[in-house]
Amino acid sequence: MKKVSIYRPTSVEEAIEILSEHGTEAGVYAGGTDLLIRLKNRLKQAPSYLVDIKPIQNLRYIKEDEQGGVRIGTATKISELAESDLLKKKYPMFVQAVNLISSPELRNASTLGGDLLQEVWCQYLRGGYSCWRNGGYLCYGAIGDNSYYHSAMGGRLCYAVYPGDAATALIPYDARAKLATPSGVKELSIEQLVPGDLMVDGRIQSHVVRYNEILTEVVLPPPKPNVRASFEKLRPRGVWDFSMASLAIALELQGQTISDARVVFGGISGKPYRETAVENFLKGKTLAAELKDQAMAVALVNAAPLKYNATKIDMAKGLLASGITKLSAAA
Amino acid sequence: MQLIEGIFFEPVGCLAEFPPGPFLEISSRLFGRKKKTSASGSRAYWHLLNLIEASGKNLDGPEKEFAEALEMQAVAEAKVYEDVAPALAELKKMGARLFVVSSLSDAAAKSFLDRHGLNEFFSAVWSRDNARGIKAAPLQAGLAGAFLQPERVMFLADTLESLSVAQSVGVQSILMMNDPDEARRLAMHNPSGGIVSLHELPDFLRVVAAENSGQLGTVRFSSGGPTEI
Numbered sequence: 001m002k003k004v005s006i007y008r009p010t011s012v013e014e015a016i017e018i019l020s021e022h023g024t025e026a027g028v029y030a031g032g033t034d035l036l037i038r039l040k041n042r043l044k045q046a047p048s049y050l051v052d053i054k055p056i057q058n059l060r061y062i063k064e065d066e067q068g069g070v071r072i073g074t075a076t077k078i079s080e081l082a083e084s085d086l087l088k089k090k091y092p093m094f095v096q097a098v099n100l101i102s103s104p105e106l107r108n109a110s111t112l113g114g115d116l117l118q119e120v121w122c123q124y125l126r127g128g129y130s131c132w133r134n135g136g137y138l139c140y141g142a143i144g145d146n147s148y149y150h151s152a153m154g155g156r157l158c159y160a161v162y163p164g165d166a167a168t169a170l171i172p173y174d175a176r177a178k179l180a181t182p183s184g185v186k187e188l189s190i191e192q193l194v195p196g197d198l199m200v201d202g203r204i205q206s207h208v209v210r211y212n213e214i215l216t217e218v219v220l221p222p223p224k225p226n227v228r229a230s231f232e233k234l235r236p237r238g239v240w241d242f243s244m245a246s247l248a249i250a251l252e253l254q255g256q257t258i259s260d261a262r263v264v265f266g267g268i269s270g271k272p273y274r275e276t277a278v279e280n281f282l283k284g285k286t287l288a289a290e291l292k293d294q295a296m297a298v299a300l301v302n303a304a305p306l307k308y309n310a311t312k313i314d315m316a317k318g319l320l321a322s323g324i325t326k327l328s329a330a331a
Numbered sequence: 332m333q334l335i336e337g338i339f340f341e342p343v344g345c346l347a348e349f350p351p352g353p354f355l356e357i358s359s360r361l362f363g364r365k366k367k368t369s370a371s372g373s374r375a376y377w378h379l380l381n382l383i384e385a386s387g388k389n390l391d392g393p394e395k396e397f398a399e400a401l402e403m404q405a406v407a408e409a410k411v412y413e414d415v416a417p418a419l420a421e422l423k424k425m426g427a428r429l430f431v432v433s434s435l436s437d438a439a440a441k442s443f444l445d446r447h448g449l450n451e452f453f454s455a456v457w458s459r460d461n462a463r464g465i466k467a468a469p470l471q472a473g474l475a476g477a478f479l480q481p482e483r484v485m486f487l488a489d490t491l492e493s494l495s496v497a498q499s500v501g502v503q504s505i506l507m508m509n510d511p512d513e514a515r516r517l518a519m520h521n522p523s524g525g526i527v528s529l530h531e532l533p534d535f536l537r538v539v540a541a542e543n544s545g546q547l548g549t550v551r552f553s554s555g556g557p558t559e560i
Contacts, residue, residue, distance in 0.1 A: 199537070201547040
């Protein structure tokens with residue numbers, strides 16, 4: 001494992017000072033379920049200075065705000081999200097999703113912030129290949145075994161998929177993220193937080209968080225009435241694995257008419273893939289299982305699978321059919 | 332990787348899919364080789380270059396005319412990749428100097444550019460005629476002609492031979508990963524980098540430029556250039 005020094009700041013401001021001092025050599029350490037493995041894998045972009053934010057008191061909470069929304073500190077454990085009665089009551093689809101993240105043991109350690117900002121799980125990167133995210137200039141996933149963890153929707157330089165589930169499930173709720181930065185608080189939508197295909201401070205990464213910024217809070221707006229939502233995930237193994245394809249779908253209803261829709265696929269692209277073509281198709285339609293065939297026809301028409309992963313698109317469309325059927329049955 | 336100032340393109344295989352037939356015909360008629368029907372245009376072309384090199388002779392007189400006529404036929408049948416024109420336009424806009432560096436005849440290389448409307452993107456064309464040689468010779472002529480340092484130049488390669496030529500000259504060998512199986516084999520030969528599509532080349536240059544500048548910030552790929560968030 002790469003040798004590291006650990007700082008234990010007690011405030012966000014102190015943590016930002018330390019991160020600013022060490023530049024890209026430092027990184028935020030919370031649950032460690034991603035970071036420590038990156039260190040163990042001796043990845044070139046893994047930090048040498050860890051800034052442990054666990055001692056910071058005000059980053060681990062789930063609380064209702066005055067408007068009826070919910071604020072979540074990003075050091076909150078995934079298991080705490082899964083067990084939260086408040087979240088179960090207000091955002092059941094999000095809880096459904098976090099229960100499918102990894103294993104119970106890892107959910108006890110990993111945090112919401114870590115899930116949102118985790119590194120990709122490409123086997124070539126983790127195997128120490130000199131790829132775009134590890135000091136090289138070539139994507140081995142694009143030409144090697146890309147059955148599981150690589151994009152079927154095209155890519156730019158790195159073809160690994162964004163692996164997180166929480167972001168996929170937060171987007172349908174129009175959740176927002178807050179970043180503490182040296183110049184104050186920055187607020188972004190989750191789509192803006194993990195847009196994929198970018199280089200930040202010399203590193204190719206899926207998210208926009210800079211070396212001296214800390215993701216501190218996720219804000220869920222008050223749940224809308226008459227929304228039905230569902231999350232489903234297909235994995236190479238039944239448990240403990242990243243999605244080959246996942247779907248978060250939320251339909252807002254007026255009577256039986258769909259007045260608004262959110263359709264977000266995970267595991268198929270370098271970012272949570274919001275499928276606005278399906279959303280637009282669904283709006284104004286009467287919710288019924290029969291919609292699934294037409295929805296599948298308009299979904300993912302821009303797919304660009306690699307040699308071994310066209311099945312991801314079939315899986316994603318299957319999840320769409322399943323989601324629509326499930327939500328219409330709940331009527 | 333050092334800051335890239337120039338990019339060398341071999342049209343065969345890197346800008347267009349060429350038919351193998353004409354190159355196989357030249358190999359067969361001038362060097363007595365059996366035609367391999369399964370070869371790609373690119374492999375047939377580089378195989379022909381190996382034969383020319385091994386024979387130690389320059390194509391002159393009737394042989395030159397015969398080869399050139401078949402090369403023109405290959406050019407006429409070549410299918411330019413759909414990402415070529417937009418990628419070249421973006422590279423040019425970014426200030427990269429682009430060159431055709433090819434072992435085709437001068438007439439064939441220029442006909443290729445004319446036929447496909449690509450002339451405007453290239454600063455110069457180096458062929459086996461004006462470079463007076465094949466394989467490494469056009470690259471060396473291109474470097475000398477444009478006063479470029481080899482480590483600041485990319486050469487796109489899609490065969491083992493073209494990779495080897497790039498490495499022998501010292502330019503950055505960038506693997507065109509058109510066929511994943513072939514690319515996987517070629518990736519074992521230590522190319523400097525690789526791209527799946529020419530669309531990625533501008534982003535490749537942005538990454539290298541950002542690394543060399545040492546400046547921190549955000550570069551969003553393929554959205555018209557660096558964007559600060």
